[in-house]
Amino acid sequence: MISKLIGRILNQNTRTKIWWMKLGIALLLSNIFFFVLFTGNEAPKVAQATPEGWVEIQIKAELLTPFHSGKKVLLLHRNSRKHLEAMLEKSPLEPEGRFTVLVKESQAQALLSYDSWEIIPFLKTLNFAPISKGAAHEIHY
DSSP states (O other), rough: HHHHHHHHHHHHHHHHHHHHHHHHHHHHHHHHHHHHHHOOOOOOOOOOOTTTEEEEEEOOEEEEEETTTOOEEEEEEETEEEEEEEEEEOSSSSSOOOOEEEEEEHHHHHHHOOEEEEEEEEEETTTOHHHHHSSSSSOOO
């Protein structure tokens, strides 16, 4: 009688053990499958270097467009009637700080020559109004 009872208990434990082993193997295989499926062969991203022919300069300027790193903008100086193509790089920590921008090396001298630049969205057809020579008004008697 006791051997019959022990035989039943061992038989039930064996089925349970096999079920748990199957479940564990299924979980392990599914994890391996999803790991292979969702991991790509992408190389780790390297920090972007400064493009050739461009330099990184910090300028004190007024930002007139939303800031996005890598955004193409125009640097505008109204008094000297100059505009330069640039790319935003870093935003200042304090509100009146210096912006880090990328500009062409040939145009970088103009940034150092003038103060009070404005950063505006990139416009292909930016033209300044012509400078009027002579009197711009009439005097009637």
